[in-house]
Amino acid sequence: MSGVEELRSQLKSSRKEERMAALERLHILLREKEVGSSILPQLAELLAASDPIERRMTSWAVGKLAQNKVKGEYPLPKLIELLMDDDEEVRENAAWALGELTSSGIGDEGEIRSLNVLLEDPHPQVRGMAAWTLGRLAERLGIGHYSSLQPLHLLLEDNSLNVRRSAIYALDHLSVIGIKSEPQKLPK
């Protein structure tokens, strides 16, 4: 059995310890770009794990596969669902994965509503990542919506430098595809 096949089998294990150990090994292989799309079905299942640490590790793995530009059947609806996860790192990873997938031409308007909600997330790394993903959707796929403009403008005053810059990045790319604020008209 090859290393990746063994990993796939371990990710299906009913024993959580075995799945976690497999996820740790998978992270190492992903950093070395030694994993392909064959692992995606197992990861799609584990995105629904009850343990937030397992969901964190799995959503990171999906994001890293996307960053490695591995082509495959990505669980887009599940990733969109995870944008509303109780755990902040899972929300951040899901947004990151969706942003990375735009490089492979994957993404749709169904992501925007949840990403807009994340722009008001209490955690700055989540707000920043959501803004970045909105920017990537506009830049790479020409997708965007006017509903993102107001929350993004509010982020220009955010305490976090990353968040402020991410908002500028998103607004710039939305503007390029024609989504920008109407100039204020002076009353007659």
Next chain:
Amino acid sequence: MSPTVEKKQCLWHASDGRCASCKARRIRNDILHLKDYEMCRGQEDYVTCDFYKVKPEVPLKK
């Protein structure tokens, strides 16, 4: 004004000076337009980085 308190070593700050967080590097490259986006300047970057995470202390083996 209170003196600046040094932050502990970041989990993602590798011994060769690079940032090991794939998410942080993406933001540093795309958003912050850092030329050396892979390199972390330590304390200087810790204070502004949303991805900063304290490296857990590993107990010494007896």
